[in-house]
Amino acid sequence: MIKKHEIYKTDKWNMMTVEVQGRYIVLREISDQWGEETHTFMSRPAMMQWVNNRFNKESYKDNEEEYKNIIAAFKQV
Template sequence: MIKKHEIYKKDKWNMMTVEVQGKYIVLREISDQWGEETHTFLSRPALMDWVNRRFPKEEYAGNEEEWNSLMTAFKQV
């Protein structure tokens, strides 16, 4: 059984989904800049490590609410 989580979606070109496929966690990041990137993780800690590097809190200074909602969404995976 695959569990799919939509982390955020601005439009059909800027979105991120996470699928839990058995022991794998597959993250798909689609952006108008880079196209589609797929990342596969073997554990939630590995996923969260990537998330913290991909979305450093410093980049969201003044917009902590958006950062907090991203982190909450990832923690629910």
Template sequence: MIKKHEIYKKDKWNMMTVEVQGKYIILREISDQWGEESHTFLSRPALMDWVKRRFPKEEYAGNEAEWDDIMNAFKQV
């Protein structure tokens, strides 16, 4: 069974989804700058480690609510 989570979606070019396929967690990131990138993780801690590097809290100074929303979405996975 595949469980799919939509982390965020600004439009059809800027979105991120996570699929849980058995023991694999597959993250797809689509952006208008880089196209589609796919990352595969074997554990939730590995996913969260990547998330914290990809979305450093310092970059969201003044917009902590958006950072919290992204982190909470990943924690639901």
């Protein structure tokens, strides 16, 4: 069974989804800048490490609420 989580979506070009496929976690990031990137993780801690690198708190210092929402959404996976 595949469980799909939508992390955020600003429009059809800027979104991120996470699918739990058995023991794998597949993260798809779609952006108008970079196209689609797919990352596969073997564990939640590995995914969270990537998340903390990708969404560093400094780059969200003007929008801390969005940062908290993104991190909270990942923790729900």
